[in-house]
Amino acid sequence: MTEKLYNENAYLTAFEARVLSVTEGKGGYLVETDATAFFPEGGGQGADHGTLGGFSVLDVQEREGKILHLLDGAPTVGETLHGEVDFSLRFERMQCHTGEHIVSGILHRLYGAENVGFHLGDIVTLDIDTVVDRAMLDRVEDLANEAVFKNIPVEITYPAPEELASMTYRAKLDLTENVRIVTIEGVDACACCAPHVARTGEIGLIKILEFEKHRGGTRIWMQAGARALLDYREKYRNIAAIGAALSVKQHESAEAVERLLDANAQLEYEFKQHRLRAAAARADGLGTTEGSLAVFLEEDASYDELRALCLAARDRVGGVTAALSKNGASYRYVMSSAHFAIEERLSLIHRALMGRGGGRGGIVQGTLGASEEEIRSYFSKL
Ligand SMILES: [Zn+2]
Structure with a gap:
């Protein structure tokens, strides 16, 4: 041993x-x-x-x-x-670990929650068997930091089996011999063999971060001590930068970002409508065609734009109206005809121009693998 x-x-x-x-x-x-x-x-x-x-x-x-x-x-x-x-790493873990005892102890006392999982990596993760919400966790966080401010001693004892039997403490294993009990008076008593700080004041700060429902209970992420300070520093810099960029007070940043996203969505919508109108307007300059017509829009035009152009132009075209746009190595197309069902001729067109796609209601869309020259030549004779 x-x-x-x-x-x-x-x-x-x-x-x-x-x-x-x-x-x-x-x-x-x-x-x-x-x-x-x-x-x-x-x-x-x-x-x-x-x-x-x-x-x-x-x-x-x-x-x-x-x-x-x-x-x-x-x-x-x-x-x-x-x-x-390496004591800097050890002490950070002692702060986080003891902080977790305090949070788990308070969760247990307030809500009867049992700790069913714990992981101390760069961040502390703890799982409890009870569903809690943000307001409940705010209360836990307040009380946990109160316990830090009180600078309560963290006591290690090895109670005799008969003494242990009459004690109330949190434990993951059902041991009766040589059990190491970590007591933070008025906050928590727990069987644990890890190193802890001597007094709660050494933890400095306990911060509950995120939480989510997990296996019928809740998974909670928290930071404590030096790591909580680093976390705060990083978040402060972030929120300060966002506030400065948007010219708002820091505590109004989230709201300002929401407004910005809404405005952006509105602009995107208006831009899309504008492009659709511009695509349809292309049809006005095309005049009338007795045969078929292939019109090329700028590269990467959307299917919606191609459709807008195709529908605006097809009444003035005797044969097939095809609206196309280069997209990578092939061409996107939307085709229709005012005079016959395009679906019936599609396999023929696909075969001639290395195409794939389909549709219904007199409008089809897909891609063509042929070159612009081949496509133009094909539709001029169709
Ligand atoms: Zn412990």
Whole structure:
């Protein structure tokens, strides 16, 4: 068994330990020591980083009470190593982790919610078995930060089994022996083996971010401590830039963006109508044709524009009216005739001009693979 120094002191970052075994592992060497301050991956939290005997600690895993460090080099069995934990990462996690206890404890007390999932990555994700809304989470956030401001001690105890039986605490596993209870008086009591801050004031800030319905309950994203500050800084810069760009006060940015999107949608609609009218107006200059007619609009004209032109022109055309526009390697077309059902002649036209498409009600649309020259020549003889 490795002595878990982090259990007694979450702030211990430098230690000495003797090497008990070294085996080759995936991407390095698995080193077991008689003691460690490195917290292994577990319970939704990643392993600590740092150095051990001058080697980089790439990963830390617990196997049947033994803590195995994955190092990028091999020390000698029996040798004493100096270990140093990357405390900035560890402390950020301690802030987030303890913040999650507070939020889960309050969710439990206010709404009877059970925590059914936890992940501490760049962001804290927690799942509860209860459906909550924004107003409920605002209340939780207020109380959670109140608990931070009160700077309540975070106490670690190992109650005897009989004492444990009479206690109320949150737990994921049904253990009775050697259970590590983390108590934040008046806020939460929870069985947990991870490192926590000593007093809630060290968390600084707890911010609930997003939430969504998840498996009959709710998934909640939150930040705490230094990460909450970074999150605020980034969001502040964003919202300040949006406010400045739109010449509105920051708290009116969302509304201003909505107005901008509405105005943009209106402009798009008007532009589209304008293009349709312009396409139809092209028909006026075409005069009358006894045979068929192929009219080319500018590149990437929409099917709606081609249709507008085709319908405006077809009464003055004796044969087939085709409106076309280059689109990539082929031509989009819309075809119609005022005098016969175009559908009946379509397969013939497709065969001649490498076409595909279809339609009904006397109007067809699709693509032609032939060149402009081939298309013009075909329709002049049709
Ligand atoms: Zn914990």
